[in-house]
Structures are given as structure tokens and as C-alpha cells.
Amino acid sequence: MSWFTRTVTASVGKKYVMALTGLVLGAFLLVHAAGNTTILLGRSAFLSYAGHLHAFDFALVAIEFLLLAIFLAHVVTGLVLFMQNMWARPERYAVNNNAGGRTWGSATMPYTGIIVFLFILLHLYNFNFIAPGAVIADVVAEVLGSPLYTVLYGIGLAALALHISHGFWSLFQSAGINHPKYDRFIKACAWVIGGLIIAVFGIIVVMLLVNSNLLT
Numbered sequence: 029m030s031w032f033t034r035t036v037t038a039s040v041g042k043k044y045v046m047a048l049t050g051l052v053l054g055a056f057l058l059v060h061a062a063g064n065t066t067i068l069l070g071r072s073a074f075l076s077y078a079g080h081l082h083a084f085d086f087a088l089v090a091i092e093f094l095l096l097a098i099f100l101a102h103v104v105t106g107l108v109l110f111m112q113n114m115w116a117r118p119e120r121y122a123v124n125n126n127a128g129g130r131t132w133g134s135a136t137m138p139y140t141g142i143i144v145f146l147f148i149l150l151h152l153y154n155f156n157f158i159a160p161g162a163v164i165a166d167v168v169a170e171v172l173g174s175p176l177y178t179v180l181y182g183i184g185l186a187a188l189a190l191h192i193s194h195g196f197w198s199l200f201q202s203a204g205i206n207h208p209k210y211d212r213f214i215k216a217c218a219w220v221i222g223g224l225i226i227a228v229f230g231i232i233v234v235m236l237l238v239n240s241n242l243l244t
Contacts, residue, residue: 042105042108042109043109043198045101045102045105046102046105046106046109046198047198047199049098049099049101049102049105050102050195050198050199051199052095052098053095053098053099053102054192054195054196054221056095057192057225058225061224061225061228061229062228063077063081064228064229064232065228065232067168067232067235067236067242067243068231068232068235068242070242070243071165071242071243071244074164074165074168074243075163075164075165078164078165099148103141103145106137106138106141107138110137110138136190137191137194139187140187140188140190140191141191143183143184143187144184144187144188144191146184147180147181147183147184147185147187147188150180150184151184154167154171154177155167155168155171165243165244166243166244168236168243169236169240169241169242169243169244170240172232172233172236172237173236173237173240174237175237178233178234178237181229181233182230182233185226185229185230185233186226188222188225188226189222189223189225189226190222192218192221192222192225192226193215193218193219193222194218195218196214196217196218196221196222197214197215197218200214
């Protein structure tokens with residue numbers, strides 16, 4: 029068995045995989061959120077952004093497949109770690125304290141992960157598999173102008189915020205950068221970063237619900 033195989037199959041190795049894949053996916057979210065702010069500038073700005081992206085079709089497809097592989101590695105590794113923890117501790121602790129980063133984010137990590145996964149499937153269905161000839165700005169305006177999708181996206185974004193908040197803290201813990209003196213600061217940064225990302229997406233969703241003509 030190679031060193032790489034031994035590392036990624038060990039419990040500590042799986043945590044490194046989770047941290048690394050989570051970091052890449054978090055970076056993608058930041059870039060995605062920044063690009064989507066062009067929606068707030070109107071139709072021409074958003075179409076210009078989308079046009080620049082699709083000018084690199086081959087690279088875009090390659091990046092999408094790479095992100096898919098990273099995302100699947102994150103999901104599968106997370107499920108394996110969750111099951112291992114369940115088998116190791118079949119009974120819940122009598123006391124549920126906040127030590128070791130125990131927060132809403134950590135307590136709900138598996139469940140928010142499932143919601144985020146379903147949210148991503150919905151997002152891909154709405155915006156990646158559109159009809160030939162359809163204009164992406166019109167599709168975005170139609171989907172996000174629906175109250176039903178506003179609620180669904182709101183649930184997905186709330187789950188994503190919780191997931192990111194603990195994921196950011198876990199990244200530092202896996203890297204060994206944790207200490208009682210600055211754990212609280214790291215947790216605060218996790219909430220701020222998660223909140224900023226979600227705020228951008230949330231503002232876009234609400235603005236398109238209130239004013240569906242924003243992209244017309």
C-alpha cells in the first residue's frame with residue numbers, strides 16, 4: 029500500500045482531505061459570489077460576465093469536472109467520517125458542551141451537508157442544464173423571481189452558512205492552528221466569512237424576488 033493510500037484511508041488523513049477539499053470549494057464560492065455581484069449592476073454587466081466565462085469553454089468544462097471530483101471527494105469522505113464516528117460512539121454523550129468547537133455548525137454538519145447537496149442539485153438543474161438558445165439572464169430572473177424558489181434558496185443558503193462556519197474552524201483545527209486563546213477569534217472569522225458569502229447570494233435572491241426586471 030502506497031504512502032498516499034495509507035494517508036487518505038487513515039482517520040487523520042480523511043480530515044486532511046475534508047480540509048483541503050473544503051478549502052478549494054470555499055475559494056470557489058468566494059469567486060462565484062464575486063462574479064454573481066454583476067447581477068446587481070444589471071443585465072448587460074451580468075451577460076458580459078457570463079460571456080467572458082463561456083469564452084473559455086474547454087477550460088470551463090475542465091474546471092467543472094475538477095470541482096465535481098473535489099466535491100464528491102468531500103461528500104464521500106464526510107460520510108465515511110460520520111459513519112465511523114457513529115460506530116465509535118453509538119450512544120450520545122449525556123452532556124453536550126461547547127468544547128472542541130461544538131457549535132450549531134458542528135452539531136448539524138451531516139444534515140446541513142445533505143441540504144447543501146440537494147441545494148446544489150437544484151441549482152445545477154436550474155442554471156446548468158438550460159434549454160438551447162435560452163438567455164441565462166432571463167433564466168436567472170425567472171427562477172429567482174419565484175417565491176417558491178426564494179424559500180428553497182433561503183433554506184439552502186442558511187444550511188450553507190452553518191456548514192461553512194464549522195468547516196472554516198475545522199480547517200484550522202486540522203492544520204493544528206487551534207488554541208484556547210484564539211479559538212473564539214477563529215470561530216468569529218468563520219461566521220463572518222460564511223456570512224459575507226451567504227449575504228451576497230441572499231441579497232441577489234431577495235432583489236430579484238422584489239424586482240424581477242433587474243435583469244431585463
